[in-house]
Amino acid sequence: MKTRAAFIFLLALTAPALAQAPSGGDTPGSATNKTPPPVTGEQVYKQVCQACHMADGMGGKGAAMIPALAKNAKLEEPGYPIGMIMQGRGAMPPLTDLLGPAQIAGVVTYVRTHFGNNYKKPVTEAEVKMMMGQ
């Protein structure tokens, strides 16, 4: 499990789309702030979530049971996926070292509107920040 998380961390660090993503502005304190620049929810999904939840959102059964995000009624309440990303659970690590609030909002909006989910109301960066106590 540790190895997998480390692998994903590296993957996210080296993923070309992240490296090339337009910067969301200047990067004050970038030496300590490892959060990559904002990218679309789809990019975040493909670079971070897909390794476990699969390209079709169906999850799988490997070393750990990974639930499907496809047609998942638990995504109706945005706080649920946001909380999963912030805190992790079981074999899912917290991803706040990789993703900032804008990216979390983007990817949660993405999974809520893809893979057979149709929760149209976008999740905003402000909502995520509020949950993070920022």
Ligand code: HEC
């Ligand atoms: C390292 C593998 C891994 C990565 C990366 C990962 N997840 Fe997960 N995810 C899991 C596992 C395993 C679970 C089940 C955890 C449990 O309940 O024990 C899970 C559970 C979830 C759940 C709860 C589903 C349910 O039905 O209860 C959501 C929502 C979720 N992940 C979203 C995401 C999103 C969005 C991303 C990308 C930002 C992501 N995950 C990245 C492994 C991963």
